[in-house]
Amino acid sequence: MEPALEAILNVLLESERAGVVALDGLARKAENDDLKRLLTTSCEDESATVRELENLIQTAGGIPSQRVGPFAAKIAGAGQLSQQLQLLIHGEEWVARKIEEALSLAMIAGPVRDYLQKMARRHRFEVEWGRAELIRLMSALE
Ligand SMILES: [Fe+2]
Numbered sequence: 001m002e003p004a005l006e007a008i009l010n011v012l013l014e015s016e017r018a019g020v021v022a023l024d025g026l027a028r029k030a031e032n033d034d035l036k037r038l039l040t041t042s043c044e045d046e047s048a049t050v051r052e053l054e055n056l057i058q059t060a061g062g063i064p065s066q067r068v069g070p071f072a073a074k075i076a077g078a079g080q081l082s083q084q085l086q087l088l089i090h091g092e093e094w095v096a097r098k099i100e101e102a103l104s105l106a107m108i109a110g111p112v113r114d115y116l117q118k119m120a121r122r123h124r125f126e127v128e129w130g131r132a133e134l135i136r137l138m139s140a141l142e
Pocket of ligand 1 (some may be wrong): 016
């Protein structure tokens with residue numbers, strides 16, 4: 001696999017892994033049932049993405065990173081739940097942009113491009129829906 005593509009897939013892998021850690025922490029902290037459910041579901045989705053990305057990189061001949069992205073620690077240290085959620089949304093937006101960047105490096109048709117397209121669609125939706133949902137829940141909590 002091309003080194004630049006392997007590198008960016010590993011950035012995505014590390015970020016999704018950070019997402020799992022962050023979402024798990026926030027789900028435990030959330031007291032509102034709807035919010036807890038939303039965070040738990042997202043956490044399960046991100047866990048699945050971590051496993052799929054590991055397989056994808058390995059199958060394409062690369063070496064999956066074992067690291068957790070810096071995003072997890074940033075969220076853990078962000079203070080109140082509302083601030084942490086805000087940061088979480090920014091993180092998802094960042095990942096969504098990185099996926100587009102990865103897609104521009106994966107021009108050859110095949111499993112990597114297919115998976116990135118699927119991941120891009122899911123993240124665009126997640127960012128939009130997640131933002132709307134969190135704003136609704138946060139205003140309900142105030
Ligand atoms: Fe994600």
